[in-house]
Amino acid sequence: xxxxxxxxxxxxxxxxxxxxxxxxxxxxxxxxxxxxxxxxxxxxxxxxxxxxxxxxxxxxxxxxxxxxxxxxxxxxxxxxxxxxxxxxxxxxxxxxxxxxxxxxxxxxxxxxxxxxxxxxxxxxxxxxxxxxxxxxxxxxxxxxxxxxxxxxxxxxxxxxxxxxxxxxxxxxxxxxxxxxxxxxxxxxxxxxxxxxxxxxxxxxxxxxxxxxxxxxxxxxxxxxxxxxxxxxxxxxxxxxxxxxxxxxxxxxxxxxxxxxxxxxxxxxxxxxxxxxxxxxxxxxxxxxxxxxxxxxxxxxxxxxxxxxxxxxxxxxxxxxxxxxxxxxxxxxxxxxxxxxxxxxxxxxxxxxxxxxxxxxxxxxxxxxxxxxxxxxxxxxxxxxxxxxxxxxxx
Amino acid sequence: xxxxxxxxxxxxxxxxxxxxxxxxxxxxxxxxxxxxxxxxxxxxxxxxxxxxxxxxxxxxxxxxxxxxxxxxxxxxxxxxxxxxxxxxxxxxxxxxxxxxxxxxxxxxxxxxxxxxxxxxxxxxxxxxxxxxxxxxxxxxxxxxxxxxxxxxxxxxxxxxxxxxxxxxxxxxxxxxxxxxxxxxxxxxxxxxxxxxxxxxxxxxxxxxxxxxxxxxxxxxxxxxxxxxxxxxxxxxxxxxxxxxxxxxxxxxxxxxxxxxxxxxxxxxxxxxxxxx
Numbered sequence: 001x002x003x004x005x006x007x008x009x010x011x012x013x014x015x016x017x018x019x020x021x022x023x024x025x026x027x028x029x030x031x032x033x034x035x036x037x038x039x040x041x042x043x044x045x046x047x048x049x050x051x052x053x054x055x056x057x058x059x060x061x062x063x064x065x066x067x068x069x070x071x072x073x074x075x076x077x078x079x080x081x082x083x084x085x086x087x088x089x090x091x092x093x094x095x096x097x098x099x100x101x102x103x104x105x106x107x108x109x110x111x112x113x114x115x116x117x118x119x120x121x122x123x124x125x126x127x128x129x130x131x132x133x134x135x136x137x138x139x140x141x142x143x144x145x146x147x148x149x150x151x152x153x154x155x156x157x158x159x160x161x162x163x164x165x166x167x168x169x170x171x172x173x174x175x176x177x178x179x180x181x182x183x184x185x186x187x188x189x190x191x192x193x194x195x196x197x198x199x200x201x202x203x204x205x206x207x208x209x210x211x212x213x214x215x216x217x218x219x220x221x222x223x224x225x226x227x228x229x230x231x232x233x234x235x236x237x238x239x240x241x242x243x244x245x246x247x248x249x250x251x252x253x254x255x256x257x258x259x260x261x262x263x264x265x266x267x268x269x270x271x272x273x274x275x276x277x278x279x280x281x282x283x284x285x286x287x288x289x290x291x292x293x294x295x296x297x298x299x300x301x302x303x304x305x306x307x308x309x310x311x312x313x314x315x316x317x318x319x320x321x322x323x324x325x326x327x328x329x330x331x332x333x334x335x336x337x338x339x340x341x342x343x344x345x346x347x348x349x350x351x352x353x354x355x356x357x358x359x360x361x362x363x364x365x366x367x368x369x370x371x372x373x374x375x376x377x378x379x380x381x382x383x384x385x386x387x388x389x390x391x392x393x394x
Numbered sequence: 395x396x397x398x399x400x401x402x403x404x405x406x407x408x409x410x411x412x413x414x415x416x417x418x419x420x421x422x423x424x425x426x427x428x429x430x431x432x433x434x435x436x437x438x439x440x441x442x443x444x445x446x447x448x449x450x451x452x453x454x455x456x457x458x459x460x461x462x463x464x465x466x467x468x469x470x471x472x473x474x475x476x477x478x479x480x481x482x483x484x485x486x487x488x489x490x491x492x493x494x495x496x497x498x499x500x501x502x503x504x505x506x507x508x509x510x511x512x513x514x515x516x517x518x519x520x521x522x523x524x525x526x527x528x529x530x531x532x533x534x535x536x537x538x539x540x541x542x543x544x545x546x547x548x549x550x551x552x553x554x555x556x557x558x559x560x561x562x563x564x565x566x567x568x569x570x571x572x573x574x575x576x577x578x579x580x581x582x583x584x585x586x587x588x589x590x591x592x593x594x595x596x597x598x599x600x601x602x603x604x605x606x607x608x609x610x611x612x613x614x615x616x617x618x619x620x621x622x623x624x625x626x627x628x629x630x631x632x633x634x635x636x637x638x639x640x641x642x643x644x645x646x647x648x649x650x651x652x653x654x655x656x657x658x659x660x661x662x663x664x665x666x667x668x669x670x
Contacts, residue, residue, distance in 0.1 A: 001399055003399065005402075013668060024580065054399060073667065074405060075405075076512045077403075077405050077409075077410040077512040078508075078509065078510070078511065078512045078667045079664070079665070079667040079668055080405060080406065080407055080408065080409045080410070080664035080665070081405065081406065081407060082407060083407055084406075084407075085404055085405070085406050086404070086405040086406075087402040087403065087404050087405075088402070088403050088405075089399045089400050089401065089402055089403070090399060090400055092403075092512075094511070094512065096510045096511070097506075097510045100506055100507055100510040100511055101504075101506075101507050101511065103432060103436070105436055105439065106432060106435065106436070110431075110432070110435065113428055114428045114429075114431075114432055117424050117425040117427075117428040117429075118425060118428075118507065118511055118513055119511065120512075120513070121424075122424050123424045123427070169399075
């Protein structure tokens with residue numbers, strides 16, 4: 001039996017909708033004189049149909065702007081589809097952003113009640129779950145302190161704790177685990193696994209493909225507003241990661257997000273062209289060309305390499321090797337990787353963001369294949385010959 | 395087909411189906427409550443002299459009105475002492491204007507909430523009408539003290555005060571629904587509210603009597619629902635003459651404002667998250 005049904009759902013956004021009465025008047029005058037400017041439209045979803053059965057966990061993968069978030073917004077009723085029908089049964093709780101509605105002047109306790117009510121809990125539900133929420137968040141001694149005095153980690157924990165105790169029939173989670181420390185992320189994932197075991201239906205959007213495929217048996221791959229593929233998560237993740245981005249050398253931006261445009265992501269070796277085959281025994285360089293329209297305070301950049309199943313092999317952050325500050329304009333970030341990766345196909349992921357806010361995360365910005373052979377060895381991801389010392393035991 | 399999973403909730407091009415009914419408001423009563431509690435707490439947390447500030451506004455206006463309208467212009471106050479007469483007008487007006495100002499901005503002020511969480515949207519403007527109710531309650535104590543001091547009440551007519559309250563809330567809710575939904579699309583609205591309210595203050599019988607006009611002009615004047623609200627309030631608290639036809643016109647006008655406000659809000663809300 002189905003919990004969620006999408007029946008030919010389309011969603012159109014009209015770019016630059018009228019914001020002031022003056023603009024509306026100008027547009028109206030243009031219409032009268034026949035000079036009608038073409039409205040700029042963007043179809044975020046086109047004829048998307050799928051179903052999710054009761055108790056099933058489904059992941060959604062796809063690039064920035066492929067329509068993943070729009071699916072969640074239509075599913076939860078935040079926005080209406082342009083055509084088609086989205087149906088859900090039972091209580092739907094969505095976590096599209098942790099801490100929406102938290103007010104800095106209110107205390108932790110007051111925010112728990114307010115946030116719970118915003119997420120659809122009744123006063124009685126919240127009262128019943130209150131102790132568990134506080135326990136889960138670990139901020140008990142600061143409960144009567146205004147949230148503005150909390151560290152960002154603390155308010156994040158409290159916010160997630162509220163959401164984690166919604167006990168909905170359908171739990172919808174967007175990229176929320178990208179923030180927070182490792183221990184907190186583990187706790188959140190544990191909570192989601194528990195929800196799954198309890199027979200709740202889960203819809204999960206994430207760039208963390210390893211987690212996604214362990215949590216969800218089935219996945220949808222969204223591309224340009226349509227379902228490109230649907231199937232077992234392991235297959236979908238593998239295909240998605242091997243897809244790479246568009247042709248190298250093209251002048252248009254690969255990905256845009258706010259003031260940022262990623263122009264090109266390339267993997268090459270020793271200054272040879274991008275077409276040259278990469279060999280296992282050579283060092284490689286990963287170049288990320290980007291254009292920043294304006295300075296973003298605290299902006300940092302990470303480059304990561306995953307295997308075809310989504311396991312992260314490398315993950316380097318610019319800020320880890322010293323403070324960074326990106327000036328506006330076109331620039332290139334380069335990561336030089338010594339010959340430690342084994343033969344096989346890898347995906348390059350690119351992340352931009354600040355400590356509080358993620359600007360962009362694209363796990364399949366480029367793919368590359370290392371050639372060569374590693375015969376006579378069991379499968380290994382890294383080739384790094386470490387000395388083995390043998391000494392007698394005392 | 396219906397089974398143990400319960401009925402379907404549909405989201406179509408016309409928005410969430412369940413929202414079309416008034417039941418959406420009833421279902422979100424806890425949310426309305428916590429929104430209102432938040433607003434009240436934020437307003438009074440830092441202000442030690444909270445209640446005094448609440449009273450400062452109507453008292454200051456009444457003092458000015460008494461000097462200008464009563465002493466200088468000699469405006470009629472329907473046979474009751476001018477200060478209490480103006481006070482009832484001012485208390486009604488203060489509730490209306492604070493509610494409408496707050497209600498008109500409430501969606502834009504909570505923009506991140508609107509674009510990231512689903513909740514029955516009408517809960518936000520409805521909650522914005524609750525927190526000025528605290529000020530209203532404090533002001534009503536002042537009104538009662540003043541009527542006793544001036545020896546004009548209370549009488550049995552005070553039992554009709556809830557009707558005055560209902561008419562005032564209906565008027566404020568209708569205006570707040572229109573303005574909050576319009577403001578999402580046209581940000582000019584929040585700048586226009588202030589000046590329009592200022593004009594409306596003098597187009598409402600706050601400082602003078604609703605009976606200042608006569609005949610069809612009086613009826614036309616009562617299309618402004620605050621005419622009926624204030625006249626009914628004065629009848630109930632001070633025993634001024636029954637407003638009659640003017641009240642009827644205002645009741646119809648307030649009803650039209652609310653029904654059209656609900657209809658416009660329902661139509662506009664499906665795109666709130668897209669344009670906000």
